[in-house]
Amino acid sequence: MTDEIAVEDLSNPKDLLILYGTETGNAEALADEAAEKANEMGFTTKISNMLDIELSALKSVVNLLVIVSTWGDGEPPDDALDLYESLDSDSAPLLSQLKYSVLALGDTSYEYFCRAGKDFDARLEKLGAKRIFDRRDCDVDFDDDFEEWSSGALKALSS
Numbered sequence: 365m366t367d368e369i370a371v372e373d374l375s376n377p378k379d380l381l382i383l384y385g386t387e388t389g390n391a392e393a394l395a396d397e398a399a400e401k402a403n404e405m406g407f408t409t410k411i412s413n414m415l416d417i418e419l420s421a422l423k424s425v426v427n428l429l430v431i432v433s434t435w436g437d438g439e440p441p442d443d444a445l446d447l448y449e450s451l452d453s454d455s456a457p458l459l460s461q462l463k464y465s466v467l468a469l470g471d472t473s474y475e476y477f478c479r480a481g482k483d484f485d486a487r488l489e490k491l492g493a494k495r496i497f498d499r500r501d502c503d504v505d506f507d508d509d510f511e512e513w514s515s516g517a518l519k520a521l522s523s
């Protein structure tokens with residue numbers, strides 16, 4: 365895992381960016397766990413809060429995992445809002461070089477279950493990014509879903 369490498373330099377097949385959007389830390393903790401797994405599989409991994417990323421920086425990234433929760437009335441976390449909106453703007457770049465998968469955190473007791481994760485997934489696809497493993501929508505007990513999703517997504521990114 366490395367903090368030194370710039371997002372723009374994550375352009376090799378074994379480079380991986382893990383982006384998280386969180387209010388209370390669940391997505392960040394899972395991003396850390398996913399990075400550990402990825403590093404064991406030989407990836408060079410960078411973890412970033414969505415707050416610290418400009419959409420344009422994703423233009424050269426080849427492998428991306430997104431872990432994001434849903435808040436309010438189906439909203440993304442505050443720190444994820446800028447990226448969420450820029451992915452939907454007319455000036456958003458094409459991301460056809462990007463392979464990705466999304467883990468959506470939520471709670472089935474809310475009307476808009478995992479809506480932010482669903483939107484990130486759809487917006488990345490619309491920009492030409494290739495979903496290499498299906499999004500997993502997680503309820504409050506997310507451990508098993510995380511294990512299955514992270515193993516499957518990392519395997520898919522490796523092949």
Ligand SMILES: Cc1cc2nc3c(=O)[nH]c(=O)nc-3n(C[C@H](O)[C@H](O)[C@H](O)COP(=O)(O)O)c2cc1C
Nearest residue numbers: 386387388389390391433434438470471474477478
């Ligand atoms: C005030 C509040 C609002 C929430 N709103 C939603 C929602 O609209 N949809 C949903 O699926 N989950 C919702 N959740 C559940 C969170 O997404 C879930 O607890 C998640 O694991 C939090 O992850 P985080 O710590 O990374 O932010 C809400 C939780 C709280 C406390």
